[in-house]
Amino acid sequence: MTFTYSWYDCDASGNACTQIGSAGAAQYIVASGDVGHAIRAQVTAKNTVGSVTSLRSTPTATVQAAAGSGTGVSVGFDVAVDRATTTPWNAITQDNLFTIQTTAGSMLDTWGQGMSSVNVPQWVANVHAHHRLAMITIGGIADQHWEIACNDTYRSAFVTNLVNYMVTNGFDGVDLDIEDNTWAAQNPPAAAWDTCVRVIATAAHAATTAAGARPIVSEDVTTPWMGVYLKNDVGYVDQFNLMTYGDSCANSCASFASDVGRTATQGIPKAKMVLGIDLIDRTPQHAYQTLGSTSGALTTASATSSIPVSPLAAAIPAGTIVLATTENPPAHYQLFTTTGAAAGATSIPVNSATPNYAYPAGSHVQSDYASPWDCGNIADYASQQGLAGVMVWDIHEDAVLHNGSLPCFGQIAPYVAPPGQPT
Secondary structure (H helix, E strand, O other), X not given: OEEXXXXXEEOOOOOOOEEEOOOOXXXXXXXXXXXXXXXXXXXXXXXXXXXXXXXXXXXXXXXXXXXXXXOEEEEEEEEHHHOOOOOOXXXXXXXXXEEXXXXXXXXXXXXXXXXXXXXXXXXXXXXXXXXXXXXXXXXXXXXXXXXXXXXXXOHHHHHXXXXXXXXXXXXXXXXXXXXXXXXXXXXXXXXXXXXXXXXXXXXXXXXXXXXXXXXXXXXXXXXXXXXXXXXXXXXXXXXEEEOOOOOOOOOOXXXXXXXXXXXXXXXXXXXHEEEEEEOOXXXXXXXXXXXXXXXXXXXXXXXXXXXXXXXXXXXXXXXXXXXXXXXXXXXXXXXXXEOOEOOOOOEEEEEXXXXXXXXXXXXXXXXXXXXXXXXXXXXXXXXXXXXXXEEEEOOOHHHHHOOOOOHHHHHHHHHEOOOOOOO
């Protein structure tokens, strides 16, 4: 008898299988794209008279990411209308070009949303020159044609056009940002939504990238409500980008824990989750400005009414400030609200609860909640929880908000998987 082998990524029940690996190999080594999948082997036996029999193994347990070993995936969105020359290559594994859109038919809108200003082949070549994966995103909140492009009339041609665009432009995968109001208004899960994702994922996975790999299919998830709509996509989608844009780690990452826990309960496996960090203006992470340092020690064992500081060079307006130790990222930090303080003041009135920590003299006082601290702690949280990684919206905003420096990505970088050729 002679034997040949093939390998498959399947859902947790061993169904909805897609072939992976090199045909005929008797051994398969799991990779990051297998996280969240059960794996099955198919063995084909042939004897000397030509009789052929094939059998599949029972499914393995679901492949898990290694907790605490780094986030692995770090996604940066490159918004076409707001591009810059600075890209933190050491802190990303996927560069997502945002965005093409569906149309009221089978064609793609590859020209709007700022895409007309992008030389797409050159952009992809630049990403690959830095040994990162180039992804194309389709959709966004302005794209309300999904239910038309993916109906029975247009679906086949639409999916063909999308996969062809991905392949001919050299992308390593496609990110589905489906925020279609028609589907969202239906009771979950929406059958047409599931059908669309399954057909796209199946067609994309059947293609081959320029590096000879199976393309990645990711799907964006608006937390906390969307997970229940996407639970049937798990066996088809490699990565779920959680748009946790209102979350922070200011309180032991409790907001992330809530969104992750709820989304997991809705049916999305943690090992496929990527946590979203927003650097625009919707969350406090973007406000990074040092205001001063403490002139003496301060304990927060009980409610604190003021923070002793060296004379302030400038007035502090009313709002939220953070007190933190001097490590980067700090081992301890706490948010306070203040009514403000004048220039030259030696204390800042604050209103706070505990936790209990003794901050030494020289601790930092900063406005709001500092970007690099939160980014580092979000990446650490993702790592410790065994999640797939983090993503940043958008990739250049860190430099825009911090005079050309990249403190957020600097904090993410130690958690990112080592770079390599796109696979």
